[in-house]
Each structure stands twice: as structure tokens, then as C-alpha cells.
Amino acid sequence: MRIETYGQSMEVTPALRDYVETKLKRLERHFDQPLECRTQLGFSKPDYVAEATINFSGRTLHADAGAETMYAAIDILADKLDRLVLKHKRKQIDRQRGRGENAD
Numbered sequence: 092m093r094i095e096t097y098g099q100s101m102e103v104t105p106a107l108r109d110y111v112e113t114k115l116k117r118l119e120r121h122f123d124q125p126l127e128c129r130t131q132l133g134f135s136k137p138d139y140v141a142e143a144t145i146n147f148s149g150r151t152l153h154a155d156a157g158a159e160t161m162y163a164a165i166d167i168l169a170d171k172l173d174r175l176v177l178k179h180k181r182k183q184i185d186r187q188r189g190r191g192e193n194a195d
Contacts, residue, residue, distance in 0.1 A: 092119045092126045099133035107132065110162060114169040115143070121176050124148055130168075132161060141168040145176070152179060 096103055096111050111130050118126060127146040134140065138157040141164040145152045152175045156167035 092116060092128065094128045094130060096130045096132065099131055101132065101134055103132055107161060107165075111141075111165055114165055115172065117169070118145070118172060118176055121180055122147060132165075139164045141165050143168055143172055145172065150179065152176065 092115070094112050094115055096108050111132075115128055115130070118128070124147055128143055129146075130141065130143045132139070132141050135157065138159060139161040140155065140157045141161070142155040143153070152172070154168055154171040154175055156164050156171060158164040158167055
């Protein structure tokens, strides 16, 4: 998994970069294929904001989160991304088994 982290109006410290990588590494377990993730950290008064976009096999998933601390925002973001990836994976499995959205 390739994770690119950058800051908007703030500097991303090595500690924040490591924390983002640690939290988002758990997304790897859902797919065998390589994932690409761009994470943006910023400050929007009064909260800290974390946004991420994941690209894999022609699909793009996006999530954002805000909280009082940057670490809390990253935690919320990781949870949201985990749910999005699981939802996407469930849809893929249903389509493969013939139980897609149009199936009766």
C-alpha cells in the first residue's frame, strides 16, 4: 500500500505521517491488489480535518473527518475508510455471485 500524506496550511510531522500510515495499513487486509492512498491533513477552525482518497482497480473512494485533535480526526477517517472499503468489497462479491442491484 502506498500512502502519500501532505498538509494544507500546516506541516506534517514525521509522527503524524507514521500515525496515518499505521492507521491506514489495516485497509490492506481487505484486498490483495495494491492500493494507493492520498491523505490531506489540515486545520479548519475550530477543528482539525483529515481527508483521504483511495484508488484501486479503477475505483476511487473518498472520506473526510473532523475532530478537536488531529489524531482523533485520523482515527475517525480510518474508521470511515474501513467501512467504505468493506461496503465496496461486499458489492463486488454480490455482483460476482449474481445478486447485483438489479437482481430480483
